Amino acid sequence: MPEFDVQPRGSHFVDGAYIEDKAGAAMEVVYPATGQVIATVHAATAAVTERALVSATRAQAAWAQTDPAERGRVLRRAADLIRARNRELSRLETLDTGKPLQETLVADAMSGADALEYFGGLAPDMTGQTMRFGADWAYTLRRPLGVCTGIGAWNYPTQIACWKAAPALATGNAMVFKPSEATPLCALKVAEILVEAGLPAGLFNVVQGAGDVGAALTTDARVAKVSLTGSVPTGRKVYAAAAASMKHVTMELGGKSPILIFEDADLESTVSGAINGNFYSSGQVCSNGTRVFVAEALAPAFLDRLKTRMAGLCPGDPLDETTNFGPMTTQAQMEIVLAHLDRARAEGATVTGGDRMDRAGFWVAPAVLTDLTDDMACVREEIFGPVMSVLTFRDEDEAIARANATEFGLSAGVFTRDLTRAHRVVAQLRAGTCWINQYNLTPAGMPFGGSKQSGIGRENARLAMDHFTEVQTIYVGMGPVEAAF
Ligand code: NAD
Numbered sequence: 002m003p004e005f006d007v008q009p010r011g012s013h014f015v016d017g018a019y020i021e022d023k024a025g026a027a028m029e030v031v032y033p034a035t036g037q038v039i040a041t042v043h044a045a046t047a048a049v050t051e052r053a054l055v056s057a058t059r060a061q062a063a064w065a066q067t068d069p070a071e072r073g074r075v076l077r078r079a080a081d082l083i084r085a086r087n088r089e090l091s092r093l094e095t096l097d098t099g100k101p102l103q104e105t106l107v108a109d110a111m112s113g114a115d116a117l118e119y120f121g122g123l124a125p126d127m128t129g130q131t132m133r134f135g136a137d138w139a140y141t142l143r144r145p146l147g148v149c150t151g152i153g154a155w156n157y158p159t160q161i162a163c164w165k166a167a168p169a170l171a172t173g174n175a176m177v178f179k180p181s182e183a184t185p186l187c188a189l190k191v192a193e194i195l196v197e198a199g200l201p202a203g204l205f206n207v208v209q210g211a212g213d214v215g216a217a218l219t220t221d222a223r224v225a226k227v228s229l230t231g232s233v234p235t236g237r238k239v240y241a242a243a244a245a246s247m248k249h250v251t252m253e254l255g256g257k258s259p260i261l262i263f264e265d266a267d268l269e270s271t272v273s274g275a276i277n278g279n280f281y282s283s284g285q286v287c288s289n290g291t292r293v294f295v296a297e298a299l300a301p302a303f304l305d306r307l308k309t310r311m312a313g314l315c316p317g318d319p320l321d322e323t324t325n326f327g328p329m330t331t332q333a334q335m336e337i338v339l340a341h342l343d344r345a346r347a348e349g350a351t352v353t354g355g356d357r358m359d360r361a362g363f364w365v366a367p368a369v370l371t372d373l374t375d376d377m378a379c380v381r382e383e384i385f386g387p388v389m390s391v392l393t394f395r396d397e398d399e400a401i402a403r404a405n406a407t408e409f410g411l412s413a414g415v416f417t418r419d420l421t422r423a424h425r426v427v428a429q430l431r432a433g434t435c436w437i438n439q440y441n442l443t444p445a446g447m448p449f450g451g452s453k454q455s456g457i458g459r460e461n462a463r464l465a466m467d468h469f470t471e472v473q474t475i476y477v478g479m480g481p482v483e484a485a486f
Contacts, residue, residue, distance in 0.1 A: 154181050259404035
């Protein structure tokens with residue numbers, strides 16, 4: 002087996018440096034493509050978490066007073082450093098997650114750099130409002146919240162760290178970030194690069210650990226906000242815990258998003274959209290369009306073309322740039338996906354593909370499910386793997402009603418050449434992010450997030466600046482003060 006040089010210099014990055022405390026439980030970092038242990042880190046002890054919160058609190062007070070333009074310059078320098086080191090960071094992302102290098106070279110560190118650049122540019126534009134009341138007037142200031150906690154999922158460890166850090170830091174906050182215990186490596190590099198770009202020590206700390214460390218960072222009185230990317234059940238717990246001390250939250254949670262494909266849609270684009278929305282990152286994408294509703298008349302051609310295109314699947318060594326399909330990131334997730342497929346078969350679905358692949362590591366072949374009804378578990382529940390459910394519909398109203406018949410509301414897609422229909426349909430979809438004739442693109446300038454059980458708040462775009470600040474209102478009296486006596 003090849004050796005990988007990814008053991009970090011310390012498990013945590015706190016107050017501008019790597020630190021270690023081996024009293025914390027050992028966490029093995031497993032390369033999902035082979036099952037090989039490639040590094041070991043230790044979960045944060047109470048002492049490590051304390052250092053992270055103390056240094057973040059101290060650093061934030063000064064950072065909030067720093068000229069926002071200077072804050073922005075630091076973030077833009079970090080974006081440049083990430084771009085310059087993209088290949089090295091993408092390789093690390095591949096080793097941490099198992100995602101093919103072909104993907105990580107374009108979708109991970111680069112997306113993180115985009116967010117840092119975007120919010121770096123926006124940092125000086127933290128503006129308020131003015132209001133007149135006769136001669137008196139009032140104005141508002143946007144103020145940073147203070148110390149914010151970021152908690153990440155394992156599917157996009159670099160991107161998630163950057164999407165949370167960039168708006169938090171641009172607006173004058175500090176962040177203590179806890180990556181997923183399954184992918185602890187990439188956020189450490191983000192912290193290292195931010196310091197290299199000139200970020201003062203303590204403003205972006207990374208501490209490792211599982212849910213208990215996340216919970217400690219959610220309940221601490223010094224934390225003003227928690228931004229979580231994770232599953233709906235975890236979201237419910239974190240939201241409730243944060244509410245106890247009235248903390249702000251952003252919840253980026255799971256989904257079971259629909260893609261509606263109308264009869265007049267461009268066939269090739271719909272198949273590409275469905276492939277991207279189900280098999281990219283081996284299906285481990287929150288916004289995936291896992292319920293593909295195809296107009297009955299188009300369904301045979303769609304399935305036929307999908308079958309042909311599936312021949313282009315190239316699973317293999319994720320570090321080989323011709324590989325376009327990787328393993329599941331954890332053994333547990335592989336087992337969850339295989340169990341879902343067994344249940345789908347038991348419920349009467351036709352499952353094409355979906356076998357555990359005969360090799361070391363956590364590989365599941367992509368699956369296309371047909372002969373489905375909307376009440377089957379595989380159609381209702383988030384699977385978070387390479388599983389596409391294809392359903393058919395007769396008319397627009399039926400498609401919309403069935404698309405909305407879910408507790409989730411993260412995303413949705415509509416494919417049609419009829420522009421009026423496209424806008425009419427998305428206006429009726431209860432989903433935080435919708436795409437028309439495209440799927441799963443998330444540029445930094447576009448708000449992203451869910452409705453219903455899929456979350457609260459939005460990441461990216463100017464909106465994220467609002468979610469990391471609060472309004473202070475100042476009333477200005479211009480005349481004498483009158484009183485009853
Ligand atoms: P998860 O909910 O198991 O864990 C997410 C994070 O929360 C981890 O870091 C975990 O350690 C932490 N955590 C667990 N319990 C906690 C607690 N009680 N208090 C504080 N933190 C706690 O999710 P996962 O399996 O890592 O990721 C997959 C899920 O994430 C899927 O549901 C997916 O849809 C979702 N996701 C959403 C988005 C989005 O932007 N909406 C993006 C990626 C993934």
